[in-house]
Amino acid sequence: MNFADNKGIQWLPKSKTAGDRVKNGVGIIGFVLATILIFLAAYLPLTYRWSQTTWSDLSINEIIYHLTMPMEGTGTGMVTQHIIKCLVPSIIIAAAFVAVMIIIRKKVTYTSFIKGLIAAISIVIIANTVASFWKKMDVSQYVANQSQYSSFIDENYVDPNSVNLKFPEQKRNLIYIF
Numbered sequence: 001m002n003f004a005d006n007k008g009i010q011w012l013p014k015s016k017t018a019g020d021r022v023k024n025g026v027g028i029i030g031f032v033l034a035t036i037l038i039f040l041a042a043y044l045p046l047t048y049r050w051s052q053t054t055w056s057d058l059s060i061n062e063i064i065y066h067l068t069m070p071m072e073g074t075g076t077g078m079v080t081q082h083i084i085k086c087l088v089p090s091i092i093i094a095a096a097f098v099a100v101m102i103i104i105r106k107k108v109t110y111t112s113f114i115k116g117l118i119a120a121i122s123i124v125i126i127a128n129t130v131a132s133f134w135k136k137m138d139v140s141q142y143v144a145n146q147s148q149y150s151s152f153i154d155e156n157y158v159d160p161n162s163v164n165l166k167f168p169e170q171k172r173n174l175i176y177i178f
Contacts, residue, residue, distance in 0.1 A: 027112070030112070030115055030116075030119075031101065031115060033119065034097070034115045034116075034118055034119040034122070035094050035097060035098055036094075037118075037119045037122035037123060037126070038093060038094050038097045038118060038119075038122050039090050039091070039093070039094040040122065040126050041121070041122035041123075041125040041126050042089065042090040042093040042094070043086060043087065043090035044125075044126055044129040044130070045125065045129045046085065046086040046089060046090060047082070047086045048129050048132065048133055050081075050082060050085050050086050051063075052136075054078070054081075059137065059138075060137040060138065060139055060142045061142065063137070064142075097118065101114075101115065
């Protein structure tokens with residue numbers, strides 16, 4: 001009995017060749033990338049639409065400002081609303097894709113083509129959403145402004161240690177709007 005070719009023992013799994021392992025690895029990577037692209041193709045447009053309906057006249061400066069500020073003391077209503085209207089549907093769409101691909105992987109011979117087609121459509125949707133956001137929010141102008149040097153602070157800054165502050169005799173009110 002020759003054990004090298006597994007012909008004598010039928011219940012042992014056949015060893016995969018290096019080419020089969022590479023093919024399976026590439027298939028898994030493609031499947032994961034397609035799933036991520038489908039998630040993003042659902043999440044980005046939903047988020048863009050949600051932000052435009054929630055804050056129709058918000059500028060890119062305001063968005064970046066709020067994204068970089070700490071969340072302490074703020075309500076969770078907006079975050080919860082975003083999760084319900086954007087994140088959950090995106091996860092459901094990605095999970096549905098995974099479920100369908102698992103069900104049809106043995107039955108349909110064109111699963112690689114289907115994954116590729118869906119990934120290509122997802123890339124088009126993502127690119128369209130990013131282009132719409134870029135144009136609507138005038139991100140080009142924002143990027144240009146960020147890379148431009150301003151001498152405003154150089155010309156107007158006064159060191160508080162070098163100035164003798166003298167309060168007026170008649171006190172005035174200070175209005176601070178936050």
